[in-house]
Amino acid sequence: MSAVERTLVLLKPDALARGLVGRIVQRFEEAGLKVIGVKMKLMDADFARRHYFDLEERFGASVYNATATFMQQAPVIALVLEGAEAVANVRRLAGKTFPNESAPGTIRGDFAHTSKAYSEANHQVVANLIHASGNTEEAKYEVELWFDSSELFEYKTLAERFVF
Numbered sequence: 001m002s003a004v005e006r007t008l009v010l011l012k013p014d015a016l017a018r019g020l021v022g023r024i025v026q027r028f029e030e031a032g033l034k035v036i037g038v039k040m041k042l043m044d045a046d047f048a049r050r051h052y053f054d055l056e057e058r059f060g061a062s063v064y065n066a067t068a069t070f071m072q073q074a075p076v077i078a079l080v081l082e083g084a085e086a087v088a089n090v091r092r093l094a095g096k097t098f099p100n101e102s103a104p105g106t107i108r109g110d111f112a113h114t115s116k117a118y119s120e121a122n123h124q125v126v127a128n129l130i131h132a133s134g135n136t137e138e139a140k141y142e143v144e145l146w147f148d149s150s151e152l153f154e155y156k157t158l159a160e161r162f163v164f
């Protein structure tokens with residue numbers, strides 16, 4: 001079933017360090033997605049564990065530790081995006097986990113280039129610029145983890161909410 005959905009995006013420390021915040025947000029806006037929530041936050045170890053609660057189980061302790069440490073080294077920008085099938089569409093715009101496998105035209109494919117092999121040789125950190133919720137269940141969990149409902153903008157009219 002297709003629907004208007006909300007999804008969480010994190011602009012990771014490499015996106016901020018490289019000055020790509022505006023260009024990445026522009027990609028989502030150009031695709032018709034609306035920003036309905038935004039904040040900057042320095043994650044602590046507890047919050048990183050809550051955000052990446054299944055990463056250690058999926059990829060092991062070294063990937064978890066490297067990712068959690070990387071995400072805590074500088075603030076990230078969290079966005080809630082709203083649009084038609086926003087979860088899958090944001091993943092499509094983001095590209096694959098490893099930027100070298102991401103098609104040109106995607107955010108990771110256009111603005112990054114490193115590979116799994118490079119990541120393995122460099123402390124298991126993949127500089128892939130953004131996080132995007134993986135599915136609708138994860139999106140619900142992550143939006144509620146990062147934002148209070150009072151921090152999200154509710155579009156009041158169909159014209160405001162319309163997604164192209």
Ligand SMILES: Nc1ncnc2c1ncn2[C@@H]1O[C@H](COP(=O)(O)OP(=O)(O)OP(=O)(O)O)[C@@H](O)[C@H]1O
Nearest residue numbers: 059063067096097119124125126130131132133134
């Ligand atoms: N093999 C790996 N080596 C290094 N880091 C990894 C590896 N696998 C996953 N990660 C890190 O964990 C994050 C989450 O992994 P996941 O498989 O959910 O990736 P994704 O769905 O492409 O990205 P994200 O969930 O961050 O949007 C990745 O974005 C990356 O930062």
